[in-house]
Amino acid sequence: MSDQNLTPKKSIRPQISNALLVDTMSGEERFQNSTLRPILKLQNKILIAIFKDYITEKEAKKTSKSSKSERSYSRLSATKQREYIDTVFQKDIKFKSQLLGMIIGHFDLEEYNLYAQNKTGTDRRIINLLKERIFNGLAELPQ
Template structure:
């Protein structure tokens, strides 16, 4: 393992969530890689989303919580450019071995990444105001 990979793993911290011998590879990747990255990058994700709302001229602050959640869903699921920026922020924290795992099943892992990120942003609505 390279020095860079060791540094990345140290920055992220350990696995989050339950990992057992019965865990599927995607679930293991989610808990060992994706969740720690999302946690480590949380403040940056919040800042990037706030900037997105401003750049798109969305009156986010005056919306109801339900409408805000819809905006989060639409921004991440329908705006390809924004989604790709978020994916890059996550992939940039992969080790080489994790990237090799990712490219073998990128479609399913991308869905997991975006769903986890959507839920993370929705759970922090008060920090987005």
């Protein structure tokens, strides 16, 4: 099968009508709005499901290790939920890397080359966008 028969990765991404793309923005902002946001929107449901499973697994481990009842994620205040998400991304490097890989795997070669020029800054942008999507996505789920 030749590459000509493959659907380009960009063609499956949703359009974001309010994504700001202006001549005066930095290359990083342009990459965020033209590449990262559409990929995250495309992957939104699976990202939420993965994080929800992560929470469920962590809570099950806490419950089996401890006799005292711990507050579940859904019972935390919004502030504590944000702190929980921040902590996961700070402390669980393996999980963070898994989610980053899911996003980077949707880059085409040109986008990957742009990413490779500023991995640290782009990773930071991806993580911030991920945290926001996860927080908002979990808040929308029925309790």
